[in-house]
Amino acid sequence: MTKTNKIIELEQVVVRFSGDSGDGMQLTGTLFSNLSAILGNEISTFPDYPAEIRAPHGTLDGVSGFQVHLGAQKIMTPGDKADVLVVMNPAALKVNMHEIKPGGVIMYDENTFNTAGFQKAGFETENPFVELGLKDVQLLSVPLTEMTKLSLGGSSFDSKAAVRSKNMFALGLVCWLFNRPIDKAQDFLTKKFSKKPEILRANIKVLVDGYHYGNNIHAAVSTYRIGKSNIEKGRYTSISGNKAVAYGLIAAAQKAGLQLFLGSYPITPASDIMHELAARKDLGVRVIQSEDEIAGISTAIGASFAGNLAVTSTSGPGLALKSEAIGLAVMAELPLVIVDVQRGGPSTGLPTKTEQADLLQALYGRNGESPLVVMAASTPDNCFDYAYMAAKIAIEHVMPVILLTDGFIANGTALWKLPSLNDYPAIEPPRAIVDASEWKPYMRDPEKLNRYWMMPGTEGFMHRIGGLEKHCITGEISTDPMNHQKMVDVRRMKVEKVADFIPPLAIYGNEESETLLVGWGSTYGHLRSVVDELNEAGEKIALAHFNFIMPLPKNTHDVLSHYSKIVVCELNGGQFASYLRSQVSDVTFQQYNKVQGQPFEVEELVTYVSTIL
């Protein structure tokens, strides 16, 4: 006898996988999002993991999560709350009790929901759902551990090793729940475990059994079907922001005809940029894992002096350590890309959580008048474009550029249409336009005001640069008061000139709106979703989102002065708002700020904005 369960058609769905940090939740979530993307869904993912690699088993500290938002429409965020929450133990349930939508499904491993598990998670009773007050949810109890052991019974795995595959049983079940064929997941696993055939066999066996288990049980829960997206046809992959940054830099180096160099010190959540580039020796990328953050940028400055496209990658504490060397790059006027993947601060702060609180550090965190270009990517996939642009500006304007991303878009993934470099602008390193006999190190291009980038090894152009103030043409050491004023001015004007080469600020949303949301960087997806939701509900609201911060787009004042009410929304205490106040003096800015180490939720913003409309 078969029973046909109700199939619910959905435009979009949010699934959250949660378990111990050793339970393989990141892999499970990645596989599920990738195979959904292959089936034609749009995706956005967000891992939420603890700083500890392996916190004590079963405890709240060790809970690691991975949220996937998939759907047929443009999916801009990983979603607020989950339609389906998969929890591998009681601790994961407790940590995620606020992350489930009313009426959502909680799938849990009943074999871990026992007295020991409840105690580790700090439950006082034997009924965690009642204790947490979780009423309006559908429960799907599955003996995940037992079923996984049975699935691998008779294999060479002992039961402890076998239990490690229980994430695949959960994945099989979720695939059943969402009516997705599992053959694509098998393809991914085959690639991932190609060198470990035994583990591959075990994982596939458990995955298949999990899928069939879902089909065979007569679970009284709904299953879902999600429509296909109608996005532009083409070849796609899913990409994280960190990987996209690495790819954007590789693309820029190729386009500029330069060797790519990275000097970097391991730091969460930026290290994946180094990992990606270190693996690209086939493309000649030179990576030094340096002895400290200062050496990371110093080696990069040396490589830039020697003519490479030079990059250093870091997170907030590392940016602080690099400050003096960034000043050297400003003073010496050398191309340099500094990628800051922001995390919760100050100090060590919240290494694995996201925040936008390095903005003022990026803008001003150096001694002296030390201006540079600051820009920010806003989605995992456009990290490629902005890394490319950062490299282009650094090279063509011969100056350091700070590119801000953050843990949210760096580790989160989105669908990315594979680019053709033909669609990207040329990158042309500015070389001296006069003979060596006439050339001086601080001669400038009249349009961009950059000096020319001549590197060691070039016959005839020997010159000296450095951190001391230099004469405005010859580059000789100068302490002349008027020369210093002139050089301070020209370094500032050089940054301002970049505004001639960046796109204008665009407005998204309702054209008649008098209220404007303003954001920058990684909050783009949430803010756009808020604007869509409110406009669809008949309100009038618009969004101005910034990717270029220093300098601001030239039309910034014109655009902002049209609105009677402007709210700057950011994941810090109001840094962009205060910067805007200093740049756009006759406009009043309100603020919406959140500093919890977490991205915005669309609904919190909708609720807030509704109160001010």
Added chain:
Amino acid sequence: MSLTSYTQQDFKSDQYVRWCPGCGNFAILNAIYKALVEVGISPAQTAVISGIGCSSRLSYYMNTYGFHTIHGRATAIATGVKVANPSLSVWQFTGDGDCLAIGGNHFIHALRRNIDINIVLHNNEIYGLTKGQYSPTSPKGLVTKSSPFGTIERPFKPAELIFGAGGTFFARTVDVDIPTSVDVMVAAAKHHGTSVVEVLQNCVIFNDGAYKTISTKELRIENTILLKQGEPMLFGKNQEKGLVLDGFNLKTVMIGENGITENDVLIHDATTQDFFLHQRLATMTGPDFPIAMGVIRNVSEPTYDEELVNQIHQVQSNSSIKTFEDLLDSIDSWEI
């Protein structure tokens, strides 16, 4: 192959040299001009990197590519230059404060990696440009502006730091002995890997006379030993004194006394991997021992830049990914 196609003039910039009259740095600058001519590299292929301090102004006086950077970071910046373009001859001029205090971390890691750069360490045992504070090499008890009652710190012996960090080349000279300085700088340039030349340098203003026991030719004959590869360790006016091993320690002997002959004296070998004897030699001090000069350690190890380039070539020869487009083709992707 022409090794003498450049003259000292080719390496001199048009800048007025601004050290204090009598500063040891003038002699070091002269020695580097002569050494580079002897090495035969072109000014355009030479990058001179310096940090902060009196010594670090040297980059302005060289008509090469030069980069006067920030305090302590010259070693890391020179590392980046060499990795970006291994064909360059990369020189770093640095002082005991710049290199061993604020830049100590970069210094030991350059040595550990054995990146092929040449570090000339001007050791005057004092901070000069900041006007007279004690440095990491100041002898214990030295009275300076920041140690008015004498320093209570134990000094670094640069050689020990270098050997401990895996250094493959160490030579020592004194500023006034330009011929030896030239010889060891040339040897440093020829060495593959991180070369350190310690130049004992007099600061006439803040630490005058720090090396007064070796400041003249006559004194050097008595109080130093110039080590030469493959030659017996003899010193003194008539080469009448020698060094022998006594257990794990060195001992000074007189040739002809107690039956000691020239054959009993140690033969200098800078190329032994084990640095036991190099360390014994490099840490000798008067009055019981001569101060060791010349190339004390010069061993062959793979350099970081060679290893990196080799690895790149190896990976490239085994990879079908030659361009960014190939990279895109290689990743999981699907048609929508």
